[in-house]
Amino acid sequence: MPRTTDSDGTPVPQRLLAAATRLFAEQGYDRTSVQEIVEAAGVTKGALYHYFGSKDDLLHEVYARVLRIQQERLDAVADADEPVEKRLRAAAADVVVTTIDNLDDAMIFWRSMHHLSPEKNKQVRAERRRYHERFRALVEEGQEAGVFSKATPADLVVDYHFGSVHHLSTWYRPEGPMSPQQVADHLADLLLRALRP
Numbered sequence: 001m002p003r004t005t006d007s008d009g010t011p012v013p014q015r016l017l018a019a020a021t022r023l024f025a026e027q028g029y030d031r032t033s034v035q036e037i038v039e040a041a042g043v044t045k046g047a048l049y050h051y052f053g054s055k056d057d058l059l060h061e062v063y064a065r066v067l068r069i070q071q072e073r074l075d076a077v078a079d080a081d082e083p084v085e086k087r088l089r090a091a092a093a094d095v096v097v098t099t100i101d102n103l104d105d106a107m108i109f110w111r112s113m114h115h116l117s118p119e120k121n122k123q124v125r126a127e128r129r130r131y132h133e134r135f136r137a138l139v140e141e142g143q144e145a146g147v148f149s150k151a152t153p154a155d156l157v158v159d160y161h162f163g164s165v166h167h168l169s170t171w172y173r174p175e176g177p178m179s180p181q182q183v184a185d186h187l188a189d190l191l192l193r194a195l196r197p
Helices: 012-027 034-041 045-051 055-079 084-101 103-115 118-144 154-171 180-195
Strands: none
Touching (some): 012 034, 012 045, 012 055, 034 045, 055 084, 055 103, 055 118, 084 103, 084 154, 084 180, 118 154, 154 180
8 A cells, every 4th residue: 555645744645636736736737647747746656546536536635625614614614603794794804815825726726627527527516616606505595585686697606606616727826915815805895785785
């Protein structure tokens, strides 16, 4: 069985993911070979195939790990004992911050998603749908309570916000004038203004 950590103590799956993420971001998913990934990670091909069945699995995991973090955080916010307006604002800001914190992963994924196998593609869409449905439920909860306007359907509100989130990788630069939290606050405030009765 392959070693589970390297000499510096980093678990092999994390080393592989870090190497793959960097290479996919620098040269593109389709132009990165399995050999380059294992060399960059300092492991054997056997180790890669032990933890990830294929390069396709690595691409899926690049996205899935970010979505797992976002889902956990959304669930915690949505379940909190706070007014719905406060919970939606926190959720709207959090998805912006976590996307910016993982901008390489997001950029790789949107550029390379079409390379996933049909099965993995379906899995990713189902995972993302679960996130969007939980987010939409907050909008609907506020609309039913009369806190948010019903003028715009909840689905459209969610698409509007996530369109902005998916667009971040095309313009946000860490050295730019706004911090991730400032961008998150602006976009969350825009969303709430759009929902105001």
